[in-house]
Amino acid sequence: MKISAKNQLNGEVKNVNLGAVMASIKIEVEEPGLITALITKESAEGLGLKEGDKVSAIIKSTEIIVGKE
Amino acid sequence: MKISAKNQLNGEVKNVNLGAVMASIKIEVEEPGLITALITKESAEGLGLKEGDKVSAIIKSTEIIVGKE
Amino acid sequence: MKISAKNQLNGEVKNVNLGAVMASIKIEVEEPGLITALITKESAEGLGLKEGDKVSAIIKSTEIIVGKE
Amino acid sequence: MKISAKNQLNGEVKNVNLGAVMASIKIEVEEPGLITALITKESAEGLGLKEGDKVSAIIKSTEIIVGKE
Amino acid sequence: MKISAKNQLNGEVKNVNLGAVMASIKIEVEEPGLITALITKESAEGLGLKEGDKVSAIIKSTEIIVGKE
Amino acid sequence: MKISAKNQLNGEVKNVNLGAVMASIKIEVEEPGLITALITKESAEGLGLKEGDKVSAIIKSTEIIVGKE
Numbered sequence: 001m002k003i004s005a006k007n008q009l010n011g012e013v014k015n016v017n018l019g020a021v022m023a024s025i026k027i028e029v030e031e032p033g034l035i036t037a038l039i040t041k042e043s044a045e046g047l048g049l050k051e052g053d054k055v056s057a058i059i060k061s062t063e064i065i066v067g068k069e
Numbered sequence: 070m071k072i073s074a075k076n077q078l079n080g081e082v083k084n085v086n087l088g089a090v091m092a093s094i095k096i097e098v099e100e101p102g103l104i105t106a107l108i109t110k111e112s113a114e115g116l117g118l119k120e121g122d123k124v125s126a127i128i129k130s131t132e133i134i135v136g137k138e
Numbered sequence: 139m140k141i142s143a144k145n146q147l148n149g150e151v152k153n154v155n156l157g158a159v160m161a162s163i164k165i166e167v168e169e170p171g172l173i174t175a176l177i178t179k180e181s182a183e184g185l186g187l188k189e190g191d192k193v194s195a196i197i198k199s200t201e202i203i204v205g206k207e
Numbered sequence: 208m209k210i211s212a213k214n215q216l217n218g219e220v221k222n223v224n225l226g227a228v229m230a231s232i233k234i235e236v237e238e239p240g241l242i243t244a245l246i247t248k249e250s251a252e253g254l255g256l257k258e259g260d261k262v263s264a265i266i267k268s269t270e271i272i273v274g275k276e
Numbered sequence: 277m278k279i280s281a282k283n284q285l286n287g288e289v290k291n292v293n294l295g296a297v298m299a300s301i302k303i304e305v306e307e308p309g310l311i312t313a314l315i316t317k318e319s320a321e322g323l324g325l326k327e328g329d330k331v332s333a334i335i336k337s338t339e340i341i342v343g344k345e
Numbered sequence: 346m347k348i349s350a351k352n353q354l355n356g357e358v359k360n361v362n363l364g365a366v367m368a369s370i371k372i373e374v375e376e377p378g379l380i381t382a383l384i385t386k387e388s389a390e391g392l393g394l395k396e397g398d399k400v401s402a403i404i405k406s407t408e409i410i411v412g413k414e
Contacts, residue, residue, distance in 0.1 A: 003196060003210075004181035004273040007128040009078075009098065016118050019366030021157030021245070023113035024316060025106045027126050029078065029098070037094045037133035038178060038228070040300060040337055040383060043349035044085060044092035047137050053082040056136040057096050058348060060074045061316055062200045062407045063132035064106035065272075066211040067125040068116050072334060072348075073319035073411040088228030090295030090383070093178060107316065107366070109162060109199055109245060112211035127210060130178055131269045131338045134410075135349040141279075141403060142342040142388035143267045147216075147236065151260040154251060159314070159364030161251035163244045165264050167216065167236070175232045175271035176297070176385060182223060182230035185275050191220040194274040195234050198212045200407045201270035202244035203341075204280040205263040206254050226297030231385060247314060247369060247406055250280035265279065268385055269338045281405045285354075285374065289398040292389060299389035301382045303402050305354065305374070313370045313409035320361060320368035323413050329358040332412040333372050336350045339408035340382035343401040344392050 007035040008067065025066055076104040077136065094135055145173040146205065163204055214242040215274065232273055283311040284343065301342055352380040353412065370411055 010033070015026040035057055049055070079102070084095040104126055118124070148171070153164040173195055187193070217240070222233040242264055256262070286309070291302040311333055325331070355378070360371040380402055394400070 001274045004177040005129045008125045013122040018110050021160040021162050022366040023110045024366050029102050033098050036130040037135050038130040039349040041087050041092045049085050056077045058074050058134040058136050059076040061105040061107045065127040066106050067127050067208045070412045073315040090298040090300050091228040093228050108211040136346045139343045142384040145266040146263045154256050156248050159367040159369050161248045167240050171236050174268040175273050176268040179225050179230045187223050194215045196272040196274050197214040199243040199245040203265040204244050205265050205277045229297040231297050246280040281403050283404040284401045292394050294386050299386045305378050309374050312406040313411050314406040317363050317368045325361050332353045334350050334410040334412050335352040337381040337383040341403040342382050343403050
């Protein structure tokens with residue numbers, strides 16, 4: 001199955017911590033990868049984003065899905 | 070300000086595409102980085118996740134916040 | 139109150155699992171329903187999505203809000 | 208690839224609406240399916256959720272990923 | 277219908293900006309309100325969060341649902 | 346670092362509840378603040394949203410990031 005979420009960063013599991021309901025998975029992202037962020041045009045202009053800018057992609061851990069071959 | 074979202078991947082903006090309301094920002098993640106995914110214990114066990122597993126971190130583009138120094 | 143999130147699938151609770159902070163609720167969706175997914179134009183074109191395609195709507199469990207009459 | 212997001216509802220694309228950056232995809236969910244919602248224990252207790260309750264699973268359209276075989 | 281998302285901040289619409297697919301709604305939050313954030317225990321400890329701390333609740337605009345009586 | 350998520354509501358921590366993996370942080374939002382919600386044009390029109398409308402901004406607790414100076 002192909003999925004619409006194109007942002008897929010490959011890495012290795014470094015730690016698995018199981019709670020009663022949730023689990024926290026630490027992943028070392030090892031390969032460079034191209035990701036797409038969708039933000040408001042207003043925020044893009046507010047930050048003055050343009051090609052070549054050094055930026056950080058910030059992601060809340062609850063938003064990450066784990067895939068395994 | 071320090072923020073609770075520890076997942077911050079550094080990279081370079083490769084493309085900015087402005088719509089009427091939204092903007093799509095392509096970012097080349099260039100450095101390795103450790104990220105944390107929070108999933109259900111049930112999913113972690115269903116995938117049999119353990120240290121050393123090769124996995125993908127899958128992220129919908131609407132979930133990514135862009136930070137710039 | 140009417141809310142902007144139009145995607146509301148009706149079902150029955152099959153299981154409630156309480157942790158210290160979180161709870162996992164299993165819901166059997168019983169009725170057909172029309173839902174809307176917002177993805178990038180680029181992903182829609184990449185998947186070649188068109189009327190009549192058989193697809194899956196994939197949703198991380200942290201993203202689901204539970205409503206009860 | 209197997210993914211941690213177990214909530215996958217099968218359906219048929221009814222409409223594709225392309226904007227400049229975003230696309231809206233309407234999907235008719237046709238089969239019953241079991242989905243899991245993760246909410247706070249406090250909310251689960253506040254709603255008094257228990258087996259057999261009739262509920263709605265409410266999902267913002269930006270949170271839905273589309274998969275296609 | 278009661279919903280599990282307890283975070284509801286009351287306010288007034290200041291601006292509506294319609295795109296082809298998306299709309300941006302600016303809301304002036306006018307009343308104090310108690311909200312709950314769910315983060316990892318690790319992040320809570322990393323920030324040293326305790327009663328009385330002055331903090332910011334940061335929310336990506338795609339995550340906000342609008343309700344109207 | 347400046348971030349694209351412009352919605353930042355200032356407040357005071359009222360309670361910290363630690364679980365095994367997750368933590369629930371209650372924050373009293375004390376100051377008025379302007380926030381932006383991104384919804385579909387269809388939902389905005391369905392609710393008939395216009396300047397001056399009294400609305401609620403509804404946010405699932407898993408979507409809130411906590412920032413601290």
